[in-house]
Amino acid sequence: MTTELLELTAAAAAERVRAGEVSAGEVFEFWRERAALDDLNAFLWRADGPPAAPPATDAPLGGVPLAIKDLFCTEGVPSAAASRILEGYRPPYTATAVQRLADAGAPLLGKTNMDEFAMGSSNENSGFGPVNNPWDRSRVPGGSSGGSAAAVAAGLAPWAIGTDTGGSVRQPAALCGVVGLKPTYGAVSRYGMIAFASSLDQAGPLTRDVTDSALLLRHMVGRDPCDSTSTGMPEEVRLPTAESLEGLRFGVPPELTGEGIEAGVREVFETTLKLIEDLGGTLEEVSLPHSGRGISAYYVIAPAEASANLARFDGVRYGVRKGNGDLLSLYEETRDAGFGAEVKRRIMLGTYALSSGYYDAYYGRAQRVRTKIAEDFRAAFEKVDLIVTPTTPTVAFPLGEKSDDPLAMYMNDFCTVPMPLAGIPAISIPGGLSDGLPVGMQLAGPAFSENRILDAAHALERSIGFDGSAARV
Amino acid sequence: MIDREQVLHVARLARLRLTDDEVERMTGELSTILDHIEKLSELDLDGVEPTSHVIELENVLRPDEPRPSLPREVALEQAPDTDGAGFRVPSPGA
Numbered sequence A: 001m002t003t004e005l006l007e008l009t010a011a012a013a014a015e016r017v018r019a020g021e022v023s024a025g026e027v028f029e030f031w032r033e034r035a036a037l038d039d040l041n042a043f044l045w046r047a048d049g050p051p052a053a054p055p056a057t058d059a060p061l062g063g064v065p066l067a068i069k070d071l072f073c074t075e076g077v078p079s080a081a082a083s084r085i086l087e088g089y090r091p092p093y094t095a096t097a098v099q100r101l102a103d104a105g106a107p108l109l110g111k112t113n114m115d116e117f118a119m120g121s122s123n124e125n126s127g128f129g130p131v132n133n134p135w136d137r138s139r140v141p142g143g144s145s146g147g148s149a150a151a152v153a154a155g156l157a158p159w160a161i162g163t164d165t166g167g168s169v170r171q172p173a174a175l176c177g178v179v180g181l182k183p184t185y186g187a188v189s190r191y192g193m194i195a196f197a198s199s200l201d202q203a204g205p206l207t208r209d210v211t212d213s214a215l216l217l218r219h220m221v222g223r224d225p226c227d228s229t230s231t232g233m234p235e236e237v238r239l240p241t242a243e244s245l246e247g248l249r250f251g252v253p254p255e256l257t258g259e260g261i262e263a264g265v266r267e268v269f270e271t272t273l274k275l276i277e278d279l280g281g282t283l284e285e286v287s288l289p290h291s292g293r294g295i296s297a298y299y300v301i302a303p304a305e306a307s308a309n310l311a312r313f314d315g316v317r318y319g320v321r322k323g324n325g326d327l328l329s330l331y332e333e334t335r336d337a338g339f340g341a342e343v344k345r346r347i348m349l350g351t352y353a354l355s356s357g358y359y360d361a362y363y364g365r366a367q368r369v370r371t372k373i374a375e376d377f378r379a380a381f382e383k384v385d386l387i388v389t390p391t392t393p394t395v396a397f398p399l400g401e402k403s404d405d406p407l408a409m410y411m412n413d414f415c416t417v418p419m420p421l422a423g424i425p426a427i428s429i430p431g432g433l434s435d436g437l438p439v440g441m442q443l444a445g446p447a448f449s450e451n452r453i454l455d456a457a458h459a460l461e462r463s464i465g466f467d468g469s470a471a472r473v
Numbered sequence B: 001m002i003d004r005e006q007v008l009h010v011a012r013l014a015r016l017r018l019t020d021d022e023v024e025r026m027t028g029e030l031s032t033i034l035d036h037i038e039k040l041s042e043l044d045l046d047g048v049e050p051t052s053h054v055i056e057l058e059n060v061l062r063p064d065e066p067r068p069s070l071p072r073e074v075a076l077e078q079a080p081d082t083d084g085a086g087f088r089v090p091s092p093g094a
Helices: A010-018 A024-035 A096-103 A146-153 A170-176 A210-220 A263-278 A291-312 A327-338 A341-354 A359-383 A406-413 A418-422 A450-464 B004-013 B020-042 B072-076
Strands: A043-046 A066-069 A108-112 A159-164 A179-182 A202-207 A249-252 A282-285 A386-390 A426-434 A437-444
Touching (some): A010 A024, A010 A210, A024 A108, A043 A146, A066 A096, A096 A159, A096 A210, A108 A146, A146 A159, A146 A170, A146 A202, A159 A179, A170 A179, A170 A426, A179 A450, A210 A426, A210 A450, A249 A263, A263 A282, A263 A386, A263 A437, A291 A341, A291 A359, A291 A406, A291 A418, A291 B020, A341 A359, A341 B020, A359 A418, A386 A450, A406 B020, A437 A450, B004 B020
Parallel strands (some): A066 A159, A249 A386
Antiparallel strands (some): A159 A202, A179 A202, A386 A437
16 A cells, blocks of 8 residues: 555545545655655655644545645744744744644645745755755756655655745746646735745645645635735635536737747647647637736835845844844844845845835836736736646756846746736646656636636646656655 | 945845945846846836735724733743843844
8 A cells, every 4th residue: 555655646645544545644654754765855854753633534635744835834843934044943833824734634744945935946045955856856946835846746745835926836836847826815824924025925735736736725725814815715626627628718928928938848838738729728819918027026026025024034033143242233143144145135126126215116116017917917817717828938947057147047937927916826737848857837817716727727637647757756 | 227335225224234245246136137127117107006915905804802822931932032021132232
């Protein structure tokens, strides 16, 4: 049974636990041993054993353990958002999304590596070293949820959660050949997520397939009194069953599918478009005239919010403290020693954009562009049900290739940044390989259309028949 | 474009102490990024409302009922320095 567990999706494993064919304890032990094989630096912390209180035998998630991005606070367990400034921090409470999943029967398997404070697209900005892509260890896994994506792809974890601010679930999912979903803003509580950009951050699942994604999402969503921006979902998240795309209209935006998309990615995209038609879907060009400006707007709004959110890391209440002088030197020396280069860069960018005399020119303008981007999507969804694009312009790139060029790094988010700016949901599923590396296909829909997205992704996934087993350690 | 003086000013606002090397590098990198962002000024945004929040929500209220919060000793547990009752910091100085 136990070696068989590696072949099973998490949903299938949960089913077997509930049917009494295997115990939750055996499933946990199997995955604990798998996680211990990590030679990708995907985990920053791993559980010694199952939780003291085992999940109920009929728990919907069956006791199948979960890898959790390091920025989710988990009570008593190191939670540092991969930053040196929070090294050793053990929060006194657990994030709502994590608690909900634990209550539904998914105990904590480990905390996964990430770009520090979720700022990055390659996982190279972690304070605890980069993560290797299991498809090719000389390449990045994407970011910022790179550890979660690599762990699922390599078979070190059955499923994982991450967070997406500008693409941080979908982009690493694409580069590692797994499924990554960013829900509608507000569907999942942000309480206990170490905040990066509060108007954009949203937690989402990283899984082997679309059904696992739906199952995790179903138990993550919900209004939370501890996050007054959370709304939950207006309908229950269903497990997807669709096998056809009959009656669905797919929009192809030239702005996100043309210039800058490398040939191998474009090829997989073209194949996916043909599959959509084979499955009964129709294709239509739709324009998102402002989406090409997404990167510019995002790299004002996200750093601006980050510069305020990260003001709390000052060496007073938690984390690391440096400096022996007065209070100001304590702040400055703590932050100088604790923050990595990209985090400092974004704090600087955000502080500048919010500073006196520049606020309107940068932040105000970016917020107006955000309105235009959201309006573009609304207009497009009058004509089509879903929008389809590649998830990323390129496949996984070599470690170090873009680390000295911040702007080139930011362009990785080109196709994923417009959706969080508009607050809408989107999924990335593996579309195929290009030169042996996974290529992600993105489906986006209107706010709270997760069920439609999951159904369409499920039908496509069946037809694509992607086999990710080559990446397993 | 952003110059060295502006970088130093912003670093002071952000409570970041940058080394000379960092100031040098940051000046170049931020200028490149800001040049890209500047392209937003090509757009006609007259009369466009800014978006700060994407989901329509207004006045999320709850009953004002007292309930227990994090006990003081738990809140202080992770602090680098405390006097048992609060967070301890050095003098703000002159």
